[in-house]
Amino acid sequence: MTIAELLLPEYDNEIRVTRTILERVPDDKGDWKPHEKSFPMAHLAQLVARMPGWVSMVTDRDELDIAPKDGPQAPPYSIEKTATLLAEFDKNASAGRDAIANTTDAKFDEPWHFKRAGETLFTQPKYQALRWSVLNHLVHHRAQLGLYLRLIDEKVPQMYGPTADEGKPPASQTQ
Numbered sequence: 001m002t003i004a005e006l007l008l009p010e011y012d013n014e015i016r017v018t019r020t021i022l023e024r025v026p027d028d029k030g031d032w033k034p035h036e037k038s039f040p041m042a043h044l045a046q047l048v049a050r051m052p053g054w055v056s057m058v059t060d061r062d063e064l065d066i067a068p069k070d071g072p073q074a075p076p077y078s079i080e081k082t083a084t085l086l087a088e089f090d091k092n093a094s095a096g097r098d099a100i101a102n103t104t105d106a107k108f109d110e111p112w113h114f115k116r117a118g119e120t121l122f123t124q125p126k127y128q129a130l131r132w133s134v135l136n137h138l139v140h141h142r143a144q145l146g147l148y149l150r151l152i153d154e155k156v157p158q159m160y161g162p163t164a165d166e167g168k169p170p171a172s173q174t175q
Contacts, residue, residue: 003108003127004100011100014135015052015093018142020157022048022082022089024149030079034151041148043077048145049089051138055096058130059103063113100130 022045030042039047057064065071080088108127113120124132146156155165 003105004103007100007130008097011097011135014139015097017157017159018048018052018138019086019089019093021142021145021149021159022085024154024157025082025085025145026152026154027081029152032148032152034148039077040079041145041152042079044141044145044148045082045085046077046080046088048138048141049085050092051134051141052089052096053092054134055130056099058112058126058134059099059107061112062110063115065115065118067116069117096134 025041025045031040033040038044066074103126108130109125111123112126112129113123114129114133115121142159146159149156156163158166
């Protein structure tokens with residue numbers, strides 16, 4: 001089995017679960033945040049919606065500079081409606097899936113460099129960078145968003161098992 005064949009079922013499950021979280025972000029709470037140091041809810045939701053698009057930044061490039069000295073900067077965060085975020089998420093999730101499916105084991109083993117202003121912060125094989133910088137990172141921010149939902153009394157969907165709002169998942173979702 002290839003790395004892509006092993007990774008895609010996990011990716012598909014994480015994307016499905018992440019979409020259920022994004023679906024519950026209320027349009028009227030974009031500015032809400034649990035603490036002054038926290039991201040506003042809309043910005044956190046937008047980050048989560050964009051993260052699957054990072055897959056191709058790892059699989060198709062040899063490096064990423066998050067703050068290039070003279071290059072283009074990442075688009076700023078904005079407050080968007082949930083429908084807009086879901087459309088962006090779906091587009092990014094599809095592109096991420098395609099990127100994984102089209103990456104060979106040899107390509108996953110190539111080094112990937114994460115930089116800031118030209119300085120290398122770390123170098124890892126693309127597979128590890130994808131797991132750590134994209135998938136695990138997505139799960140982290142999705143969990144934050146789940147906590148935000150709890151704190152504003154929105155129902156928190158199941159992620160890896162039942163929540164206080166939803167019981168046991170159907171057998172088809174636990175595979």
